[in-house]
Every structure is written in C-alpha cells, then in structure tokens.
Amino acid sequence: MDIKVPRGTQDILPSETAKWQVVEELIRETCRVYHYKEIRTPIFEHTELFTRSVGDTTDIVQKEMYTFQDRGNRSLTLRPEGTASAVRAYVEHKMFGYPDQPVKLYYMGPMFRYERQQAGRYRQFVQLGIEAIGSADPAIDAEVISLAMALYQKAGLKKLKLVINSLGDTESRVAHKEALVNHFEPHIEAFCSDCQNRLQKNPLRILDCKVDRNNPLMETAPSLTDYLNEESAAYFEQVKEYLNILNVPYEVDANLVRGLDYYNHTAFEIMSVAEGFGAITTLAGGGRYNGLVEELGGPASPGIGFAMSIERLLLAIEAENNTWEDLATLDVYVIAMGQAAKKKAVELTYSLRQNNITAEMDYLDRKMKSQMKSADRLKAKFVLLVGDDELEKQSAMLKDLSTGEQQLVPFNSLLEQLQNNLTTQLEEEKND
RNA sequence: GCGGUUGUGGCGAAGUGGUUAACGCAUCGGAUUGUGAUUCCGACAUCCGGGGGUUCAAUUCCCCUCAGUCGCCCCA
Incomplete structure (x- = not known):
C-alpha cells in the first residue's frame, strides 16, 4: 500500500x-x-x-x-x-x-x-x-x-x-490606510520583512504583527476606529x-x-x-x-x-471534553450453525431489515462461539440462534444479551416478539 | 515557502553495529462437539518508510528522499 x-x-x-x-x-x-x-x-x-x-x-x-x-x-x-x-x-x-x-x-x-x-x-x-x-x-x-x-x-x-x-x-478605509502608510513609511526599515511587504499591500496587517509588536510605533499608530x-x-x-x-x-x-x-x-x-x-x-x-x-x-x-x-x-x-452519543447500535445478530441453518439465517436477517430492525450475521462461517463474541463486541441487543434443533422446531432461540435470558420462539411469531422486546427495552432505558 | 519532531506487525510501543526484533492490545485456533466474561495454551514482522553509503556485518552510524505531525506566515 x-x-x-x-x-x-x-x-x-x-x-x-x-x-x-x-x-x-x-x-x-x-x-x-x-x-x-x-x-x-x-x-x-x-x-x-x-x-x-x-x-x-x-x-x-x-x-x-x-x-x-x-x-x-x-x-x-x-x-x-x-x-x-x-x-x-x-x-x-x-x-x-x-x-x-x-x-x-x-x-x-x-x-x-x-x-x-x-x-x-x-x-x-x-x-x-x-x-x-x-x-x-x-x-x-x-x-x-x-x-x-x-x-x-x-x-x-x-x-x-x-x-x-x-x-x-470605503472612504474610512482609504483615509485610514493613508494615515498608516504615512505613519510607518519613514521607519519601515526597522520592521520585519513581512511588514515591509505589508506596507503598501495591506498596512492594516502591520498592527497585527507578532514580530514587531514591541515597536514603539505600534502604540502611536493611527487606529481604525478614529478614522471611521x-x-x-x-x-x-x-x-x-x-x-x-x-x-x-x-x-x-x-x-x-x-x-x-x-x-x-x-x-x-x-x-x-x-x-x-x-x-x-x-x-x-x-x-x-x-x-x-x-x-x-x-x-x-x-x-x-x-x-x-x-x-x-x-x-x-x-x-472541552464533550462526549458523543454512540449512534451505532445493532438490534439483532443472527447466528447460524451449519449450512441448513445458514440459509434460514440469511432469510431471517433480510426480513428483519425489511422491518427496520438493524440486523447483522456472520459471513465467515465461523464457529458459534466466535459469532457470539462478535455479537457481544458489536453491542447487539439480541441474538437469534438457529441450528439443527431449532430448524426442526421451526423456531429460533432469541437471547437478550443484556440479561442473558433466552427463549425459543417460532419463526412465524419472531418478528412480533422481537419488536415487542425492542420497544420494552427502549422504554426501560428511558426510565433509567 | 520556512523550521522543529517522528516514521518498527491491524493498533500502541521497547530495542541493539552481529546467529530467533521485547512486550501490551486486537485478531485467529485450542482447552470448552451448540452460547458472550475470566483464565490457560498456541498462532500472528523473510523484517524495522524508501534509496544510497560506511562496515566483514546495519533496523541500529552517515547522506538523500518520501510521508506523518506540530509550529511560523496566514487563515476556517
């Protein structure tokens, strides 16, 4: 690179x-x-x-x-x-x-x-x-x-x-500029090279110069205010x-x-x-x-x-040490075990997203433990677990990562259940 | 345009003129055939920004160069 x-x-x-x-x-x-x-x-x-x-x-x-x-x-x-x-x-x-x-x-x-x-x-x-x-x-x-x-x-x-x-x-500025040039010009060689350049270009800047700030001519320079x-x-x-x-x-x-x-x-x-x-x-x-x-x-x-x-x-x-609210939240992490379950996981993830639930899944065919770690690291609120057992029962294991509680939920009521859980969790947060 | 400073794995960071370049974090694998913490074990830099030079030997010394970063000027 x-x-x-x-x-x-x-x-x-x-x-x-x-x-x-x-x-x-x-x-x-x-x-x-x-x-x-x-x-x-x-x-x-x-x-x-x-x-x-x-x-x-x-x-x-x-x-x-x-x-x-x-x-x-x-x-x-x-x-x-x-x-x-x-x-x-x-x-x-x-x-x-x-x-x-x-x-x-x-x-x-x-x-x-x-x-x-x-x-x-x-x-x-x-x-x-x-x-x-x-x-x-x-x-x-x-x-x-x-x-x-x-x-x-x-x-x-x-x-x-x-x-x-x-x-x-414009009238005020021209008058002031003229006064500045008249003020500095006779002694300009005592100033830094920047100021010498500024004399004609923008004499106002001389007043701002840090190098020459102790030059006595600074004190006595005509002020813009007086020329308004x-x-x-x-x-x-x-x-x-x-x-x-x-x-x-x-x-x-x-x-x-x-x-x-x-x-x-x-x-x-x-x-x-x-x-x-x-x-x-x-x-x-x-x-x-x-x-x-x-x-x-x-x-x-x-x-x-x-x-x-x-x-x-x-x-x-x-x-000023102000902090940022973490906007990156993940509602659900879908975990699949085995190729049959993966197909279901792909389908589930898609349907969750269709219903505005933020969802993610594993695309590296990693072991379940690794997938759990990912869910944890991504701060997912819930995990949906699908394996052979669940497939057989036409259900997914729904786990609340904050409490550790989990329950078997049939596929056909998953969406409703999740939406309920997400809203109650949201309300609880508000009450805190 | 000028000046200071830095440049080692994904990140942070030690280090020495000489056979294997510390360590920490992260990651991955295992201990634990389907469950996130902790713990333990293991893996992870043919190479120390690039080029040239000195040397028997350079990541370490010298020169050049590039890049980051901070400051001057000036600005947002």
Missing part, C-alpha cells in the same frame, strides 16, 4: 462519521430555525470569480488556490471559500429580484486551500457558510453573529470569545447595541482585520479559548461585504456572512 491520501486531506472513517452527522444535524436544524435556506453551488468556479472577489493581493489568491486548466482551456479553481460562489449565484439567478429580502442562504461543504497542514488546518476542509444578502440593517449583522454563537452553544461550547470590529466604509466616518461609526454602534439586546457578549478589537478584500464595516471572529487547543484558535470568521454584489455584476446590494470550520468545531468540542 503506497498510495495515501493527498497531503492535507483526510479520510473520515466510520468510527468518526457519527459525530460529523450529529454536528451536521445540529447545524441544519439551527439554520432552519433562523430561516436560512440551503444553497448548493459547484465545488469549482472560474478562477476569475475568486481573484475579483477575494482580491488578488490576498494570500488566498496569491498562494493558496488549487487552480487548473480544463480540457477547454478554461482556468478553473477549487473553491477556497464560499461567499464568492453564493454571491455569484445571487447575481446569476437574479435573487435581488426576489420579493423577500434579504435573501438568507447557507451552505456546507468542502473548501480547498493549498497550505501546509497543521492542527485544525487542512487542504480540504468543510465549512458552514451563512450569507444574508440584500439588507444593510445592523440588526441582521447581529442576527448573523448570534446564529454562529447559538450554534456553538448548542454544541456545548462555553470557552468562546467573540471579537468584533468595524472596518468602516460618522456614518460608519453610527452603524457600528447600532450593531453593538443589537448584540447587547441579544445578550451576546463581545470584545471590540480595533486591530481585528480580516484577510479578504471584500469586507467592510462589521468584521468578527469567534475563537476557542479552551486549553489543549492547537495554535489555531479561530473557529469562525465573517463580516459585511457591501460592495461585493456590485463587483460581481449585480445591483448594489449589501451583504453579510460568516464561515465556520466544521473540523475546528469538532476539535473545540473535544477540547
């Missing part, structure tokens, strides 16, 4: 899929309650979609995209994020014309970024994305943020930190007010910057503060993108959304 999964990808094995299903179910239910509808878009798009929306100076576009030529010489890219696709679909299907605005969408599926793997980071990973397009009401900002928080709470997470900031509108124009500042105030109304605790971090170009106004990030988490603690991130629909050819329509990583959600749940 020398072919392995490609770097940064993983197989999610049967022993793991149960928890994925639990989380996925929780997510769909939450989205339903918040009245977001699922949209499914292709896993690859025209490359231009991402260069135009995400921004061609961003890390994602510059070094992380899986881009390829198809046989028709088109440049396609495995989607690195979902907002661009959702907005593309919004424009393409003229959802701006829908009577009910904002259009509220969610999607869940794999995203792809070419990066070195590390704890909580993969080249193929699964994101839940939420988008509300068509409203510039600060209340919907609060709704989107609270949806994310509600989801984590339902998943049992407590050690969370919500950080918000306002990037302001009146309208942007007022908008941000209202978002905070709505979060207060919803009792969603947050911290304002004036240095919070998101990596994608299309963001403006509200930006937020949710982190896990659980110990035992890896170096990457961001569970979800999002923000407002008021210019994006227009950028992709639609009418000016404001939007806001977020993306959260399912892998990181799972990691966070584990880091």
Whole structure:
C-alpha cells in the first residue's frame, strides 16, 4: 500500500462519521430555525470569480488556490471559500429580484486551500457558510453573529470569545490606510520583512504583527476606529447595541482585520479559548461585504456572512471534553450453525431489515462461539440462534444479551416478539 | 515557502553495529462437539518508510528522499 491520501486531506472513517452527522444535524436544524435556506453551488468556479472577489493581493489568491486548466482551456479553481460562489449565484439567478429580502442562504461543504497542514488546518476542509444578502440593517449583522454563537452553544461550547470590529466604509478605509502608510513609511526599515511587504499591500496587517509588536510605533499608530466616518461609526454602534439586546457578549478589537478584500464595516471572529487547543484558535470568521454584489455584476446590494470550520468545531468540542452519543447500535445478530441453518439465517436477517430492525450475521462461517463474541463486541441487543434443533422446531432461540435470558420462539411469531422486546427495552432505558 | 519532531506487525510501543526484533492490545485456533466474561495454551514482522553509503556485518552510524505531525506566515 503506497498510495495515501493527498497531503492535507483526510479520510473520515466510520468510527468518526457519527459525530460529523450529529454536528451536521445540529447545524441544519439551527439554520432552519433562523430561516436560512440551503444553497448548493459547484465545488469549482472560474478562477476569475475568486481573484475579483477575494482580491488578488490576498494570500488566498496569491498562494493558496488549487487552480487548473480544463480540457477547454478554461482556468478553473477549487473553491477556497464560499461567499464568492453564493454571491455569484445571487447575481446569476437574479435573487435581488426576489420579493423577500434579504435573501438568507447557507451552505456546507468542502473548501480547498493549498497550505501546509497543521492542527485544525487542512487542504480540504468543510465549512458552514451563512450569507444574508440584500439588507444593510445592523440588526441582521447581529442576527448573523448570534446564529454562529447559538450554534456553538448548542454544541456545548462555553470557552468562546467573540471579537468584533468595524472596518468602516470605503472612504474610512482609504483615509485610514493613508494615515498608516504615512505613519510607518519613514521607519519601515526597522520592521520585519513581512511588514515591509505589508506596507503598501495591506498596512492594516502591520498592527497585527507578532514580530514587531514591541515597536514603539505600534502604540502611536493611527487606529481604525478614529478614522471611521460618522456614518460608519453610527452603524457600528447600532450593531453593538443589537448584540447587547441579544445578550451576546463581545470584545471590540480595533486591530481585528480580516484577510479578504471584500469586507467592510462589521468584521468578527469567534475563537476557542479552551486549553489543549492547537495554535489555531479561530473557529469562525465573517463580516459585511457591501460592495461585493456590485463587483460581481449585480445591483448594489449589501451583504453579510460568516464561515465556520466544521473540523475546528469538532476539535473545540473535544477540547472541552464533550462526549458523543454512540449512534451505532445493532438490534439483532443472527447466528447460524451449519449450512441448513445458514440459509434460514440469511432469510431471517433480510426480513428483519425489511422491518427496520438493524440486523447483522456472520459471513465467515465461523464457529458459534466466535459469532457470539462478535455479537457481544458489536453491542447487539439480541441474538437469534438457529441450528439443527431449532430448524426442526421451526423456531429460533432469541437471547437478550443484556440479561442473558433466552427463549425459543417460532419463526412465524419472531418478528412480533422481537419488536415487542425492542420497544420494552427502549422504554426501560428511558426510565433509567 | 520556512523550521522543529517522528516514521518498527491491524493498533500502541521497547530495542541493539552481529546467529530467533521485547512486550501490551486486537485478531485467529485450542482447552470448552451448540452460547458472550475470566483464565490457560498456541498462532500472528523473510523484517524495522524508501534509496544510497560506511562496515566483514546495519533496523541500529552517515547522506538523500518520501510521508506523518506540530509550529511560523496566514487563515476556517
């Protein structure tokens, strides 16, 4: 065996899929309650979609995209994020014309970024994305943020930190960027090489730099908050007010910057503060993108959304020591002794399944003892035993593995008997 | 892209420059001709990620390479 999964990808094995299903179910239910509808878009798009929306100076576009030529010489890219696709679909299907605005969408599926793997980071990973397009009401900002928080709470997470900031509108951002460049440029040679690159590209990131955090120029750098124009500042105030109304605790971090170009106004990030988490603690991130629909050819329509990583959600749940209900249950294990009995066992197993009873049997012609061990290991509730004696009596031995009790039951009343036993066992569990 | 670390059977994990590579778990067989625990007995790595080198001899030393993993950058 020398072919392995490609770097940064993983197989999610049967022993793991149960928890994925639990989380996925929780997510769909939450989205339903918040009245977001699922949209499914292709896993690859025209490359231009991402260069135009995400921004061609961003890390994602510059070094992380899986881009390829198809046989028709088109440049396609495995989607690195979902907002661009959702907005593309919004424009393409003229959802701006829908009577009910904002259009509220969610999607869940794999995203792809070419990066070195590390704890909580993969080249193929699964994101839940939420988008509300068509409203510039600060209340919907609060709704989107609270949806994310509600989801984590339902998943049992407590050690969370919500950080918000306002990037302001274009006017505010341009003014601030100019101020930053003026502030750092005269002394930029004192900064790390990354920061020197950031100066023109994205000076906001300099504020975030860990290498240069002790440089005195950091303290005196112009804050984004001071450069918000009146309208942007007022908008941000209202978002905070709505979060207060919803009792969603947050911290304002004036240095919070998101990596994608299309963001403006509200930006937020949710982190896990659980110990035992890896170096990457961001569970979800999002923000407002008021210019994006227009950028992709639609009418000016404001939007806001977020993306959260399912892998990181799972990691966070584990880091907080929450446990998973074991969903893999087996009602009946059918044991056959001898070839004649095997034929009956095959038939019985099939009919049980026809009646929604989870059933399994041995396909290795193993001895009875081995089959019993399998039934035990698989945590079967009941065993149905068929041998020559039983065949003669047109019956099967029905054994309750939890009590060890067994009784001979005629074939023709087996189904009824089993269904009775299963329901009484279920009720007893409830009473415990 | 850069750096740390690891790479021995299905899994976990010891180990040494030299005739049979510990041990634990799991699995299979038997003790127990048709019953799950425990116990006891037995089986289970022509080979120690791959390639090259040093050596009389390498899983153990050196080099290269590949892979996993963690971290930096950045992000979900």
